[in-house]
Amino acid sequence: MKIFLYLYLLFIVLTPLEAINEMDSLLTHLEATMAQRDQFDQKKENRISQLKELAHKNNNNLEQIFFINNQLIEEYLTYTLDSALHFINENINISKKLNNIRLTHQNNIKLANIMASSGRLFEAFEILNSINKKELNDPLLIDYYKAFIKTYNELSFYAPLSSNYHKYYSKVEAYTDSLIPYLNQNSDDYLSILEKKYRDDRNLLECKKINTQRLSKTKMGNRLYSQITFERSLLYQLEKDEEMQMKYLILSATSDIQSSVKDNASLTVLALLLHKKGDIDRSHEFIKFSFDDASFFNSELRFKVISEILPVITEAYEHKTEKQQRKLQTSLMAISALLLLLLIAIFFIHRQLATLRLTQKELKNINSKLNKLNLNLAESNKKLNQANDQLSESNHVKENYIGNFLSICSNYIDKMDQMNKKVSKKITSRKIEELLAETKSNKLIDKEVKEFYKNFDDAFLHIFPNFVNELNALLRTEEQIILKSEERLNTELRIFALIRLGINDSAQIAKLLRYSVNTIYNYRVKVKNKALGNRENFEQQVMTIDAVKD
Template sequence: MFILVAVACKVNAVNDRLDSLYRCLDEAILHSEEYVNVREHRIDSLCRLVAVARTDSDRYERELLLFMEYKSYRNDSAMSVIGRCIGLAERFGKRDESVRCRCMQAFQCSTTGMYAESLDILGSIDISGLQPAVVGEYYQAYAHVYGELMYYGLPGRQQDSYRAESERYAKLALGVLDKNSDEYQQRLEMKYNAEDDVEQALAINDLRLSRVTKGSHEYAIVAFYRYMDYKRAGHSIDEAKYWLAEAALSDVRNAVMDQAALWELANMLSQEGQLARSYDYIGFAWESAVKFGTRMRNWQISPVLQSIDKNYQKETERTNMMLRVLIALVCVMAVSLLGLLVYVARQRNKLVAAHGELSRKSVQLSEVNDELRQVNMSLDEANRQMKNTVRQLNEQTRVKDEYIGRFMRLCSRYIDRNDDFRKRVNKMLKNREYESLWLMTRSGEMKEREVEELYGNFDEAFLHMFPNFIDDFNALLKPEERIAGGDGKHLNTTLRIFALIRLGICDSSTIAELLHYSVNTIYNYRARVKNGAIDGRGNFENRVKDIGMPR
């Protein structure tokens, strides 16, 4: 049990690291232009240094630094610069440097799919009398071109031949390279990886990792080889993805356009169903390959891009289908609700007509009331069923649902009051109490009570849904312009006006009608409050509409 808990904790820790790394990678891609500008600045500085070089030796050293900047950034510029380096080395008689540059040129060719050119360059080199380090680079270039041919060539005898040649030159390189150099350690790690000795490969990678600066281009290369070691192990997929993401992050931050880590990571994420992120990554990798300027990289990325795009399109179609189904269901429910509302409206009209024939239509009124109760019960049942469907709707729908419920209760209460009033009037008429009836209907107290009750119901409903509205509203105003909210359970006229605006009722004439004020009064209230806004009056009402919205 303890072992299982420990393993689960380790898996969670790796997943947390991966999620954090993905967020960093997303951020780096978002700011990729800044990293490109940094590299372009370095290139411009080197170009200026090359232009003012006084000797061929100085020019050679600076051109070589310029090539190192271009080799993973822009292929055509890199090939042009290394060509100039070869010419300079031959001009001042440095054979070792000339051969070294030609090996770099051949390596760049094989990296970009120019295999025949790479073999031609290497075939023209005579390695007799060269320093061991240069010979090692020569063997490295041969091992690389045959490795690329083996990996991207057609299966069969030719592929086996390429593998044999790559392994032969790799072995020759190990025999002459400095054992403390990264080139030697990298070649040794590749050897152990190919032999399925992952433990030894990771040990070599640990040593290489300790020698590079985290986040550098060299770190990205070592991290990518570590990913291949873990991938070879087969039981550390999450760990492999972590190091692949590390390599991709370093590539993006170093403005590396000749990327392998990012499109490999995009392919893995696509297979796991993380289509949105994989689509973003492969798109960025494709743009980088275009900037690097080789058809080989585009050819390598194209199948991955097509696969991700196909998966993305399938997911989009599935999502669109679900949306269409949901929209159809909502439309059906909306039509049903509209039908119910029309039905209720018709019944209410019948009820109003029945009130004109109080004595003769008493039996019909009872039947209509029974029908109305049945409709109300149907509406209640429909509302209960709809709550499960519309639970995920937005804040505006929630507000409307609340007010619809209160509207129905007020309507029901109003019907009961009308019925009580009808009975009372009927009784007074029957008893010929005409004077009392006249006095009762002449006074406006009933309307005032109804209006006050309307305000109270509105305030209670609104503050129930937006309990912090008063504080949030005052936070938009200057301290001296803030409005007192009474006892916290009722709104004053100013707050009530902006509460209606928060609910989406912005027309002054509509607000005036609801609150029983003149349009000019409502306009003056709104203007006076907006003049006290902290951020100016222009966007004040839009900010009021955002009060209470989830963040």
């Protein structure tokens, strides 16, 4: 029973994580598809160019040109509004020359559909009302009723008054009833009507079944797939399931881009949802992409929809950008302040070094005078010389470490200058997320720790070149420390190197070497247990290891 409870809890925890991972993956794929827009559009342009070349052949008759124009109209319908209108009007003129009323009606119905899609509803009704329904065969009647349904749908959607909405929507229902008898029940047109009926009745379970059936008959990268997935998102909108709504909007938008559909709504709705969730960067990126598509398609209706959304998202994006810039400016000011403090510290170190050298010079003069004292002071002089030797060694250690410290400070100034330039460059190019990722990384700290170890090893062994051999001489033969080929000192040797420099406190050693106090204590005990003689005197013996004097 406990196992089942554990598995159930694990499922509850992991299911949201899987959903998040899937959403991130879908959004990443959508952004990658957006980056390839020019490639998909080029394929569309190549098809159009081939059709135009075919249309301009000298031996084409009017029927052949009409047929090719029809293919061009299909290519342009969701790509470029003006071009689609051009070829529809050209085909209307050809059908009149051929005196073919069926072809004239066919193109007038297409023209009415385009007028409705672009918001020019008065022109759409004028064209449809000019058509004599009795002159239409069954396929044209289907297109005729669908055009009326589309036009009244658009009119009801934008109707400001509730009474007008119901009036126009009753027309949609009436034309739908007229259309259904002409449709094959397995056709997408029929299933689409059935799905919409279930959706309007809020029978979402049956609605999903129909949508799944339609979706199984198509695939990503064509206009029908984009429409069906968009309609699927409407179902989840009614269920208030924003995650699933976003999923199908992403799929629809991805398919739109792959099929070069410029007259689309999926990406605009997705931008609104992302703005609501606080993903301002993606929201701004998507609404700009939608605006570019609408500009290319040149639909007043699509411009109107996007123009109501674009300022809201743009304002949020600019506010976020300004906030990030203020944070970065604060960071730069802090870095500049630290750099100033470092320069001040270097100044004082340099002044202290000058004082130390002056002291050394004076001390040497005193020693010279003391050496000239009479022989009665020989014993005292001997002791004084021993003290002087110890002081000289101490000064030698300090000189080397101060020189090394100055070199390190200089390197850090260069690194901070490079970082300052790098931060400024990334701010200028707005690579904010990349800069944040770099500042969160531990790579820089790890690199600097390795550099610290190397500098310490080099400086210490410069002063105590025989330290490793002399320390090993204090250990049993089988317990002596053997370094790897690329090592100069290891952790054990660095601990006792610090002890030799007079740093005996484990907490201080742990802080310098970036280990825990317990780890330092264990290393000290471990090495002392390997001592050749009395382990209690081992650290005192380490202190007797000599430095090389200049």
